Amino acid sequence: MHTILDPSLVNDDGLTEQAQDKTAPQGMLFFHAKEGQPLSTPWQVATARSAMLKMCDLPKGLIVDCACGSGLQLAAHASILQRPALGIELSPQRAQASAKNMQIVARQLKAESKPWFKESRILAGDGTDAPGALEVLRGHIDAPVALLHLDPARPRNSRTHGLDEMQPSLDDVFAAWTPYFAEHPRGPALLLDLSPRLTTVQRNKVEALVDNIWPGLGRTWVWTSRGRGRVDRLALWLGAASSEGVARRFVRIPPRLGDEPLVLSTALESDEETFPKLNIYPPKRGEYVSILDAALLESGLVSTWLEGVSKEGMGRWASVDGRRPQLHHDHPLQPVKRNDNLLIQATGKVVALIREPLSDQSIDGLVEIALEHNMKSLTLRLNMDPADQPKWQGSLDRQLSRRHGERDGFVAQHPSGDVLLLCVCHSES
Numbered sequence: 001m002h003t004i005l006d007p008s009l010v011n012d013d014g015l016t017e018q019a020q021d022k023t024a025p026q027g028m029l030f031f032h033a034k035e036g037q038p039l040s041t042p043w044q045v046a047t048a049r050s051a052m053l054k055m056c057d058l059p060k061g062l063i064v065d066c067a068c069g070s071g072l073q074l075a076a077h078a079s080i081l082q083r084p085a086l087g088i089e090l091s092p093q094r095a096q097a098s099a100k101n102m103q104i105v106a107r108q109l110k111a112e113s114k115p116w117f118k119e120s121r122i123l124a125g126d127g128t129d130a131p132g133a134l135e136v137l138r139g140h141i142d143a144p145v146a147l148l149h150l151d152p153a154r155p156r157n158s159r160t161h162g163l164d165e166m167q168p169s170l171d172d173v174f175a176a177w178t179p180y181f182a183e184h185p186r187g188p189a190l191l192l193d194l195s196p197r198l199t200t201v202q203r204n205k206v207e208a209l210v211d212n213i214w215p216g217l218g219r220t221w222v223w224t225s226r227g228r229g230r231v232d233r234l235a236l237w238l239g240a241a242s243s244e245g246v247a248r249r250f251v252r253i254p255p256r257l258g259d260e261p262l263v264l265s266t267a268l269e270s271d272e273e274t275f276p277k278l279n280i281y282p283p284k285r286g287e288y289v290s291i292l293d294a295a296l297l298e299s300g301l302v303s304t305w306l307e308g309v310s311k312e313g314m315g316r317w318a319s320v321d322g323r324r325p326q327l328h329h330d331h332p333l334q335p336v337k338r339n340d341n342l343l344i345q346a347t348g349k350v351v352a353l354i355r356e357p358l359s360d361q362s363i364d365g366l367v368e369i370a371l372e373h374n375m376k377s378l379t380l381r382l383n384m385d386p387a388d389q390p391k392w393q394g395s396l397d398r399q400l401s402r403r404h405g406e407r408d409g410f411v412a413q414h415p416s417g418d419v420l421l422l423c424v425c426h427s428e429s
């Protein structure tokens with residue numbers, strides 16, 4: 001049985017967890033319940049996604065989120081698409097938090113009299129009981145589903161990110177909601193917000209579940225990153241919500257609120273086609289080394305991005321996994337858009353090959369070589385014992401700041417053998 005909540009009438013009695021979302025404008029404090037905050041979609045990600053959804057040709061009808069948690073994604077969809085929304089949440093306290101958060105968003109936007117807000121509802125109950133939910137809503141909402149959003153709960157300490165761990169499960173949700181979608185020539189619109197760590201095999205299984213109900217439904221996989229080389233969200237946009245001819249998309253959310261995300265798209269589907277292959281050559285002075293964003297590689301969009309910023313395309317990959325994917329190339333990268341720089345951890349020209357590994361003893365020698373190349377700073381960009389990193393980086397910073405170098409540089413490790421690459425940052429080289 002579902003309990004109905006009206007976001008324009010709900011109060012915050014009993015809700016105690018309230019926090020400023022770090023990615024939302026100052027003063028936008030959202031409620032959470034039963035430790036729902038870590039599960040909730042950051043406001044900046046939620047709004048960027050809703051803005052992209054606005055560009056899709058969705059049928060008329062309702063936005064439904066059948067496991068809406070604290071309701072942040074739901075409120076973003078409803079306010080940006082200007083459509084009434086229905087959120088369903090198993091936990092009654094989180095359902096109340098969802099309704100309250102939608103009210104907070106509507107107040108912030110001065111939209112309390114808008115139809116999207118007045119007609120939206122939250123239900124406390126089971127999101128897989130679609131007939132039950134629609135029965136309770138009879139007389140309040142009577143529209144087909146324009147988009148079904150699903151961000152299922154997952155165990156926090158999951159190692160496998162198995163599909164069977166998702167609550168509610170994809171197949172239960174698909175089976176329950178199939179009869180209620182609005183008609184659209186490209187099929188029903190769904191947005192599945194899945195674990196960022198799904199393997200290729202698991203992604204294929206998700207696709208098989210979709211094909212089982214809607215054979216051949218259009219699909220676009222979307223990797224979203226907020227930086228630090230991590231994929232924060234992996235979502236599958238389906239049917240009317242997918243983009244024709246786009247199998248994969250990478251979205252880099254910028255650090256500054258209000259800036260446009262960087263979006264890359266490709267029609268290429270398979271991981272074999274899109275993931276770079278190692279192509280290790282001995283390092284040489286005068287070539288360029290770039291350490292790129294690991295999330296960009298994971299999304300399979302790195303070759304698409306390189307087409308825009310490099311004359312050579314894929315170049316020579318010295319490392320393709322881990323936190324510091326390393327590309328060697330003969331011409332400098334030429335970022336076109338301001339956000340292109342967000343995908344470059346470091347780029348520069350190799351000015352020296354150092355065959356002595358880093359140690360307490362070798363740091364002073366490194367300073368001398370850096371000074372020969374007129375450097376004023378040198379950043380260590382290689383794997384090392386976490387206890388050594390601050391010690392050696394601190395020593396480099398102190399010693400170089402006392403001298404009169406002018407250029408910035410970095411040190412990377414070539415994967416074959418113990419060669420360190422001393423590079424001058426590209427803007428200086």
Ligand SMILES: C[S@@+](CC[C@H](N)C(=O)[O-])C[C@H]1O[C@@H](n2cnc3c(N)ncnc32)[C@H](O)[C@@H]1O
Nearest residue numbers: 040041067069070071073090127151153167168
């Ligand atoms: C990852 S959270 C959703 C977060 C949400 N996208 C947000 O922005 O706040 C998933 C939610 O699904 C709820 N849930 C799990 N099984 C459910 C079911 N059968 N029906 C409705 N909600 C369910 C959990 O209680 C949890 O709050």
